[in-house]
Amino acid sequence: MTTHHTSPLASFYKWVFDPEFKHGFQRQVERTIAFLIVASVIAVLIENTPEIYNDYKHWFHLFDVITVGIFTAEYVMRIATAHLNPDYAGKSFPRLRYALSFYALIDLIAIAPFYFARFVDVDVEMLRVLRIMRLARMFKLSRQIIPAWHEFQELNADRSFRAKLFALLVPTGHSGRLHAYVDNFVVFWVALSITCVIFESVESIRALFAVEFHVIDLMAFTIFTIEYIARVYTAPENPDYKHLRMRRWAHIRSGSAIIDLLAILPFVLEALVSQHIDLRFLRVFRLIRLLKLTRYTSALQTLYKVVQREWQVIFASVFVMMLLVVLTASLGFLLEHDAQPDKFENIPQSIYWAIITLASVGYGDISPITPLGRLLTVVVALIGIGIFAIPAGLLASAFTDQLRIDREAFKQRLMLAFEDGILDHAEKELIVAEAERLHLSSDEVKRLTDEARAEFEAKEAEDHTHANGLVLDAKAHPGLAAAQFKLLVDQLSLITQATGEDTLRKSLKDSQADHQAELDVLAIVAKRTF
DSSP: OOOOOOSHHHHHIIIIIOTTOTTSSHHHHHHHHHHHHHHHHHHHHHTTOHHHHTTTHHHHHHHHHHHHHHHHHHHHHHHHTGGGSTTTTTSSSHHHHHHTSHHHHHHHHHHHHHHHHHHSOOOHHHHHHHHHHGGGGGGGGHHHHHHHHHHHHHHTTTOOHHHHHHHHHSOOTTTHHHHHHHHHHHHHHHHHHHHHHHHHTSHHHHHHHHHHHHHHHHHHHHHHHHHHHHHHHTGGGOGGGTTOSOHHHHHHTSHHHHHHHHHHHHHHHHHHHTTTSOOGGGGGGGGGGGGGGGGGOSHHHHHHHHHHHSHHHHHHHHHHHHHHHHHHHHHHHHHHTTTOTTTSSSHHHHHHHHHHHHTTOOOSSSOOOSHHHHHHHHHHHHHHHHHTHHHHHHHHHHHHHHHHHHHHHHHHHHHHHTTTSSOOHHHHHHHHHHHHHTTOOHHHHHHHHHHHHHHHHHHHHHHHHHHTTOOSOTTTOHHHHHHHHHHHHHHHHHHHHHHOHHHHHHHHHHSSSOOHHHHHHHHHHHHHHO
């Protein structure tokens, strides 16, 4: 409920905390707080490594002061504006009621260890306990998760467990905000596991965090395995498979499911057969988990459509590039072989030089030394600027065009939904799912919806005008209006002549409605006709 008070506290609550005020910063504030919660928890975990904490103790403390300061300001302002909160407005002692609420107690627990350690003399063991208690900041995320859970329950009332689980994993009209949180949770673990794989390749870091890396890998494997099993289990709920008999098998054979399987397979193989075979090389294949992120963006799908639509032009440009590479390598071998037999030993070896020259990379490890060879390099480098830019330009323009096509298709779907005058639940569900697939913001969806509604209403008005046989803009086309008027008079004359004036007059008079205007027109037309 948006408050109409004009006090500073009311304005602050409206712009910062009120979720109903669409022009405020409530979403940005919630996201910032959530980011700081996750970052502070990670910082607390890293503090347990003395080799890192001792060197950067000052920065850790500064970050802790900043985050606690922000959390404290949030806590104080939420209590100060509690009387404006719809849950406590109109009740006695609203600030006290809020201070004793679940969310307020969580906020207090998140900041209490910092102030307790700051102002109370504690021993080392107690200080260590207080540091660990800072992990309770994770519970601050419940402010976003619990309302999303209640919304999800309302959207999925009387639905089966499998349908609810599918709505959690795949965006539908029943997903709500909880689906976005589940997606963010999986994306976080993908990013964390990839980061660990990268840093694990650094021997000094691996020596410090060997146990932590193993625990994170185990937790990531568990999460990804549960996700894989859940997606296989809910495959029959997928509308893309509703016409198939073996729906789960169809999902298992899909590209996204294969990526999910490859993301957990290296861990399984290492655990099962690492005692007999050295499978350390499989750790690199854990980077395949990065491909899991393709599920959360339509960019690759759009790129696939672009390549599929423009493959002939792309193939032609690639063919020209290959011809130039082979021709350049052959000429380079011919001109430089005698001068540099070790670098231009044969044509296949010269292809490497040809590609880096045409691509204008020029690493410098292979460079011509003969005058003709250098002249060839200059010409080829200039040609390569244009030749290698063609596919990039084609893909960029086609990619932009495909995004426009997708948005136009979304608008057409909206216009079809407006045909019956109302948007039913099924149509809203399809629109929400399509908007999430295209990653359209709420502002973009609103703009496209307004455009679709305006175009639909304009089309209806135009169809109505054409159905009545009228000129769309008579003032702009007076000649056309006069010709149409004459045609209508001729048609009235033919009707009067064929039916008879008396018959038409009697029929109009017998009608219950007032047709005096029509009778006057009939008299004029009858004089003209007879």
